[in-house]
Amino acid sequence: DAGITQSPRYKITETGRQVTLMCHQTWSHSYMFWYRQDLGHGLRLIYYSAAADITDKGEVPDGYVVSRSKTENFPLTLESATRSQTSVYFCASSESLGGNQPQHFGDGTRLSIL
Amino acid sequence: GQSLEQPSEVTAVEGAIVQINCTYQTSGFYGLSWYQQHDGGAPTFLSYNALDGLEETGRFSSFLSRSDSYGYLLLQELQMKDSASYFCAVRSHPNSGYSTLTFGKGTMLLVSP
Numbered sequence: 001d002a003g004i005t006q007s008p009r010y011k012i013t014e015t016g017r018q019v020t021l022m023c024h025q026t027w028s029h030s031y032m033f034w035y036r037q038d039l040g041h042g043l044r045l046i047y048y049s050a051a052a053d054i055t056d057k058g059e060v061p062d063g064y065v066v067s068r069s070k071t072e073n074f075p076l077t078l079e080s081a082t083r084s085q086t087s088v089y090f091c092a093s094s095e096s097l098g099g100n101q102p103q104h105f106g107d108g109t110r111l112s113i114l
Numbered sequence: 115g116q117s118l119e120q121p122s123e124v125t126a127v128e129g130a131i132v133q134i135n136c137t138y139q140t141s142g143f144y145g146l147s148w149y150q151q152h153d154g155g156a157p158t159f160l161s162y163n164a165l166d167g168l169e170e171t172g173r174f175s176s177f178l179s180r181s182d183s184y185g186y187l188l189l190q191e192l193q194m195k196d197s198a199s200y201f202c203a204v205r206s207h208p209n210s211g212y213s214t215l216t217f218g219k220g221t222m223l224l225v226s227p
Contacts, residue, residue: 031212033214035217037154040219041219042201042217042218042219042220043157043201043203043217044217045214045215045216048212048214050212056212058214059216088154090156090157097205097212097213097214098144098213100145100147100161100162100164102147102159102162103157103159103215104159105156105157105158106156107155107156108154108155108156
């Protein structure tokens with residue numbers, strides 16, 4: 001099915017562990033984004049990518065690593081998870097950054113770090 | 115830095131009209147977007163304003179005043195299914211790199227019968 005999918009939907013892990021959240025889109029959109037959503041903070045941009053092999057930091061990049069070897073995939077890795085990274089993570093994609101091009105969001109990954 | 119202010123919660127009854135305000139401070143402003151999110155699900159795009167004035171899309175309208183750094187989302191003929199969180203987001207280009215969206219903290223709309 002066309003769209004943007006995130007996996008896993010739920011994840012529980014321990015502090016210090018590495019965890020990777022996956023994001024896959026079938027539209028061939030150039031731009032992809034990772035956000036985290038916490039109570040009282042809304043959606044905050046972690047990293048984004050303008051194309052394969054082009055990534056840049058957002059508002060809260062510390063503790064996260066991204067890669068984009070293929071246009072359709074944009075994984076987010078927490079190299080050594082901390083409790084403060086417990087959050088809901090949303091991936092999004094858009095065709096362009098200009099005009100009224102919307103960002104299309106996945107259903108999110110609910111990550112708990114114990 | 116960039117900041118957006120919107121009310122945390124708004125309540126209304128079915129059939130009514132409700133306005134959700136958003137004020138922002140940013141540099142390199144391009145436009146104001148609105149997104150809807152039901153029960154922590156995927157946010158979905160509602161509207162985008164780049165120029166001053168009112169944009170209408172069915173029961174929803176969005177307004178922007180660039181000189182006042184202010185916008186609002188207007189929901190008419192409210193339905194129970196409109197109960198959701200609504201986020202304003204500014205597209206801006208504050209420094210080198212690409213323009214990105216900065217989201218407000220969201221307004222929870224509760225529609226009662």
